[in-house]
Amino acid sequence: MRELTDQEAEALCTRLRSFLIDSVSRTGGHLASNLGAVEITVAIHRVFDTGRDRLVFDVGHQCYIHKILAGRAGQMDTLRTLNGLAGFPKPAESVHDAFIAGHASNSVSVAVGMARARTLRGEDYQVLALIGDGALTGGLAYEGLSDAGSSGEPLIVILNDNGMSITKNVGGVAEHLARQRLKPQYLRFKAGYRKVMGVLPGGKRIYRITHGIKTAIKGTLLPCSMFEDMGFAYLGPVDGHDVRRLTRLLQYARELKGPVLLHIRTTKGKGYPPAERNPDKFHGVGRFCVESGEAVSRGGTDFSAVFGQTLCALAEEDERVCAITAAMQSGTGLDGFFARYPQRSFDVGIAEGHATAMAAGMAKQGMIPVFAVYSTFLQRSCDMLLHDVGIQKLHVVFGVDRAGLVGADGETHHGVFDIGLLSLVPGMTVYCPASFAELRRALRQAVAECTGPVAIRYPRGGEGPWQGDAGPAPAAVLREGKDITLVSYGTLINQVLDAARLLEERGISAEVVKLYRITPFDGELLCASAAKTGCVLAAEECAAGSAVGPRIAAALLEGGIAVKGFALQNLGDKYVPHGTVDELRTLCGLSPEAIAKRAEEVLGRG
Known part of the structure; x- marks a missing residue:
C-alpha cells in the first residue's frame, strides 16, 4: 500500500467499490457506510501499518474495506455466516482489527486508553479513531473527546461527516479559507514556522501574538471549532473522497505529535446510485440485484x-x-x-x-x-x-x-x-x-x-407456526402432558412445541407451559404443572446469567414442589457468534431435537 502512486490509489478505490457492491449483493451486510469510507480507509492503509498501529472503528459498520485490504478479500463470500468473517472488527479474526466495535460512540475513549498505555509502556505506534457524525449524537463521544483533547497524547480522531449531524460551513469565504488551510504548502509553512519560533530569541512570544491574531481572524470568518477549544489540532473540513489529499493530511497529522482531529466530508453510499439515493435502505441490506438495487427476496410482516x-x-x-x-x-x-x-x-x-x-x-x-x-x-x-x-x-x-x-x-x-x-x-x-x-x-x-x-x-422477524393468543393470564398450558413440563416464552415456544412432538413419538408425554409475563414472576400455574409431571425443563433464548430459570426453581422450592428432575437449557455463560438464528439455536442446544434430548436426560432416559 505504501508503494502505491496516487493514480494507483485512485484506481484501487474504484476497484474496491465494484468488488464491495458485488460481494455484499450476494451476502448482505452494511453497504452504504462502507461505500462512503473507501478513500479514507485506503489513505489510512497508505500511511499506517494497522498490524502495529491501532485503528479503532466506531460501530464498525464501515470496516469491510479495511478487512479486504488487511488480507481477507478471499473470505468476503463468508461475511456474517457461521464460522465466516464477522460484520464488525474482531481482534480474534486478525491482528489488524484493534478492537471489537458493534456499538457507537466509544472509539475515542478506547483510543485514549490505547494511547496512554503506549506512553506508559514506552512503546512506539500510532493510534487512530474513526468516528462518524452519527456516533457524535452519543454523549460518550464527547466524554472521550474532552479527555483526549486535554491529554496531550499523540492520537488522530477522524470524523467521518456525511452531513447528517455536523452543521455545514456557510458561504464562499468559509469554503475558500478551509481549502487554503489544508494545502500542503500551508501545512509545511505552519509546521516550519512553529519550529523556527521555538528556537529564536523571543520567538515563542512572537508566535503567541501572531497565532492569536490568526485565531481571531479565523474565528470571524470561519465557524468556531469546538474541537480546537477541546485541545485538538483541527484539520478540515476536507473532501473525504479525495484519496490524494487524505493521504497527505494523515501524513501531516502523524507528525504533529499531539491530539489531532481530521474532519472529512463523505457521501454515504458513494459510487452506487441506489445507495446514494437511499442510504438508510442500504445501511444494512440482504441480498440484492446490483443492476436495480432491489432486494432478491422480500420478507413479510414482522x-x-x-x-x-x-x-x-x-x-x-x-x-x-x-x-x-x-x-x-x-x-x-x-x-x-x-x-x-x-x-x-x-x-x-x-x-x-x-x-x-x-x-x-x-x-x-x-x-x-x-x-x-x-x-x-x-x-x-x-x-x-x-x-x-x-x-x-x-x-x-x-x-x-x-x-x-x-x-x-x-x-x-x-x-x-x-x-x-x-x-x-x-x-x-x-x-x-x-x-x-x-x-x-x-x-x-x-x-x-x-x-x-x-x-x-419481541424478536427480529416474523412469528412462528404458533400464532395464537393464550389469553391475559401470566402463563398458559399449550399442550397437556404427564411426564415432564417444558416451559418457555417468546417465539422459542415453537421449538419447544416441536420438541414435545418429538418426545411423543418416543413415548414421552410432555406438558408445554408458555410464560406470557416473566416479571413480576407468577409461578402458580407452573407449580401445578410441575407437581403433576415431577420434572421440569426451562428453555430460554438468553444468557445464563439473565435467565428466568433460577426464578422458576425458587418458585418450586418456595411452593414445596418436590421434582425428580430439573434442568435449564439456555445460551450458557458465553457470547454467541454470528450465523443464522436456526444455526445458532442448533449450536447452543435450543433446536427441537436438542431440547427433546435434554428432556430425555432429565427423565433419566438419555
Whole structure:
C-alpha cells in the first residue's frame, strides 16, 4: 500500500467499490457506510501499518474495506455466516482489527486508553479513531473527546461527516479559507514556522501574538471549532473522497505529535446510485440485484411493523401516547407513527440513556412515552432505568426489539441480556409475546392498563407456526402432558412445541407451559404443572446469567414442589457468534431435537 502512486490509489478505490457492491449483493451486510469510507480507509492503509498501529472503528459498520485490504478479500463470500468473517472488527479474526466495535460512540475513549498505555509502556505506534457524525449524537463521544483533547497524547480522531449531524460551513469565504488551510504548502509553512519560533530569541512570544491574531481572524470568518477549544489540532473540513489529499493530511497529522482531529466530508453510499439515493435502505441490506438495487427476496410482516401499527392505533385513542427512538425509526417500525403523529415523535440520535431519562421526564409530567429500542442498545440505559424510571415507578413503556438471537450481526447485537437488566428494576413488568396477536395485546396492556415501568420484548422477524393468543393470564398450558413440563416464552415456544412432538413419538408425554409475563414472576400455574409431571425443563433464548430459570426453581422450592428432575437449557455463560438464528439455536442446544434430548436426560432416559 505504501508503494502505491496516487493514480494507483485512485484506481484501487474504484476497484474496491465494484468488488464491495458485488460481494455484499450476494451476502448482505452494511453497504452504504462502507461505500462512503473507501478513500479514507485506503489513505489510512497508505500511511499506517494497522498490524502495529491501532485503528479503532466506531460501530464498525464501515470496516469491510479495511478487512479486504488487511488480507481477507478471499473470505468476503463468508461475511456474517457461521464460522465466516464477522460484520464488525474482531481482534480474534486478525491482528489488524484493534478492537471489537458493534456499538457507537466509544472509539475515542478506547483510543485514549490505547494511547496512554503506549506512553506508559514506552512503546512506539500510532493510534487512530474513526468516528462518524452519527456516533457524535452519543454523549460518550464527547466524554472521550474532552479527555483526549486535554491529554496531550499523540492520537488522530477522524470524523467521518456525511452531513447528517455536523452543521455545514456557510458561504464562499468559509469554503475558500478551509481549502487554503489544508494545502500542503500551508501545512509545511505552519509546521516550519512553529519550529523556527521555538528556537529564536523571543520567538515563542512572537508566535503567541501572531497565532492569536490568526485565531481571531479565523474565528470571524470561519465557524468556531469546538474541537480546537477541546485541545485538538483541527484539520478540515476536507473532501473525504479525495484519496490524494487524505493521504497527505494523515501524513501531516502523524507528525504533529499531539491530539489531532481530521474532519472529512463523505457521501454515504458513494459510487452506487441506489445507495446514494437511499442510504438508510442500504445501511444494512440482504441480498440484492446490483443492476436495480432491489432486494432478491422480500420478507413479510414482522414484529416491528406490528408494534408500530398497534402504537398508531393507541395514539389515536389517547393523545398522551408518544414515540421515542434512538436513531432507529425504521428499524423499530415507527415510520408510520412519525408520519402520522410528527408532534408526538422524537428521534434523539444514538443516545439511549438520554432517551430513557427524557421518557422519565415526559411520564412525570403526564405523558405516556413509548421508547422503541433494540435490546442490545437498551444496555446503555442501565442507570436511567434504575434511577430515573424505577425509583419513581414512572409509566414508561419500552418496546424491546430484536430480543433473543438476531443472527448475522453476532455477539455485539444479540438481545440476550435484557431480561436480567429489566428484572433488576423494582416494579418493572416484562411481557414476552410469542405471536403478533399477543404483541398487540401486550402493547395495549402496557399503555392503557399498567401504571409503572413496562417492557415488551419481541424478536427480529416474523412469528412462528404458533400464532395464537393464550389469553391475559401470566402463563398458559399449550399442550397437556404427564411426564415432564417444558416451559418457555417468546417465539422459542415453537421449538419447544416441536420438541414435545418429538418426545411423543418416543413415548414421552410432555406438558408445554408458555410464560406470557416473566416479571413480576407468577409461578402458580407452573407449580401445578410441575407437581403433576415431577420434572421440569426451562428453555430460554438468553444468557445464563439473565435467565428466568433460577426464578422458576425458587418458585418450586418456595411452593414445596418436590421434582425428580430439573434442568435449564439456555445460551450458557458465553457470547454467541454470528450465523443464522436456526444455526445458532442448533449450536447452543435450543433446536427441537436438542431440547427433546435434554428432556430425555432429565427423565433419566438419555
